[in-house]
Amino acid sequence: MLEAMSMNALFSVLRSEYSIVSNAISPTPGGFSAKAAYHVVATDGAEYFLKVYDKSLPTTRLFIERIDAYMPVLDWLSALPVLGGRVLTPVALRRGGAYQAETGSDVCVLFRYVRGETPGIDGITRAQTVELAGILARLHEADETLPFQTPGLAEDVSLPFCERLMGFLDGADAKHGALFERISPHAGMLRAAIREALRLRDTVRFGYSPLVLCHGDAHGNNVIQGERLVLVDWEELRRAPAEADLFIHAWHPHGDALLEAYAAARPGYRIHREMLRFYVLRRRIEDIWLDIQRLTEEAPNETETKELLRWIDWTLRGIEGIRAVYHP
Numbered sequence: 469m470l471e472a473m474s475m476n477a478l479f480s481v482l483r484s485e486y487s488i489v490s491n492a493i494s495p496t497p498g499g500f501s502a503k504a505a506y507h508v509v510a511t512d513g514a515e516y517f518l519k520v521y522d523k524s525l526p527t528t529r530l531f532i533e534r535i536d537a538y539m540p541v542l543d544w545l546s547a548l549p550v551l552g553g554r555v556l557t558p559v560a561l562r563r564g565g566a567y568q569a570e571t572g573s574d575v576c577v578l579f580r581y582v583r584g585e586t587p588g589i590d591g592i593t594r595a596q597t598v599e600l601a602g603i604l605a606r607l608h609e610a611d612e613t614l615p616f617q618t619p620g621l622a623e624d625v626s627l628p629f630c631e632r633l634m635g636f637l638d639g640a641d642a643k644h645g646a647l648f649e650r651i652s653p654h655a656g657m658l659r660a661a662i663r664e665a666l667r668l669r670d671t672v673r674f675g676y677s678p679l680v681l682c683h684g685d686a687h688g689n690n691v692i693q694g695e696r697l698v699l700v701d702w703e704e705l706r707r708a709p710a711e712a713d714l715f716i717h718a719w720h721p722h723g724d725a726l727l728e729a730y731a732a733a734r735p736g737y738r739i740h741r742e743m744l745r746f747y748v749l750r751r752r753i754e755d756i757w758l759d760i761q762r763l764t765e766e767a768p769n770e771t772e773t774k775e776l777l778r779w780i781d782w783t784l785r786g787i788e789g790i791r792a793v794y795h796p
Contacts, residue, residue, distance in 0.1 A: 537620025584694030
């Protein structure tokens with residue numbers, strides 16, 4: 469189990485790296501990628517959200533490597549009138565020009581705190597879903613005015629996790645035999661899903677849709693309902709087809725409303741159904757591999773292990789049900 473940073477270390481990094489003097493720090497949910505997260509109240513009354521990553525974990529290294537690429541773009545987005553108050557606002561280091569603070573084996577990033585409730589994947593309402601579609605439409609259109617280059621945010625369709633998952637399916641690991649036995653009954657379905665994803669990625673590689681700024685993970689666990697709906701957890705921010713955001717309708721209880729509201733907000737854009745299918749498959753396959761990686765290469769405790777196995781079972785059911793979601 470991961471050990472959280474000590475309170476003294478938290479107070480120290482806030483003071484030395486961000487020039488923030490705090491008198492109250494409390495743990496708060498931080499999402500899949502975070503080692504820990506904290507609600508910070510400064511002595512001047514300002515509130516912040518501090519997110520901590522562990523550099524040693526294989527499943528979080530990519531998130532850390534992308535911080536300096538996506539945080540300046542998020543900072544720019546948060547200042548746009550059309551998205552102001554709708555996205556997280558990052559806080560740069562006091563030295564300026566950087567957003568991550570390293571301390572020992574940890575990396576920290578800081579944001580302005582957003583008060584409100586997270587509806588969750590199953591709890592998000594139809595009205596919230598329609599509101600989210602409008603945020604995504606404005607985000608995608610903002611790409612046209614981006615004033616700087618984003619080489620570190622280019623879409624990657626190499627799908628390396630497909631090869632790694634195939635390797636896992638091709639031979640039982642004696643050390644993780646129980647996990648293999650749990651997944652191997654679904655091996656044929658997973659191999660078929662991988663083959664289809666590799667075929668469908670040509671819809672991205674051959675440029676059937678323009679690349680725009682995408683959040684990449686816009687489901688009900690990554691929004692906060694305060695006075696207005698706010699989109700959070702931007703680690704997947706990248707330039708990709710709009711479908712890289714819209715595929716998430718498969719996770720929404722009001723998925724059709726999401727696509728309908730998006731189409732109304734961007735009447736000149738035609739949603740590409742095959743590309744939607746690609747992104748759903750890609751995400752399901754990648755999630756399976758990341759959960760396997762966390763179980764086999766990291767050290768989850770008993771509670772975390774049960775949760776990871778539950779997500780694997782949920783994702784396997786999701787892959788099996790994809791044909792019911794789409795009607796090519």
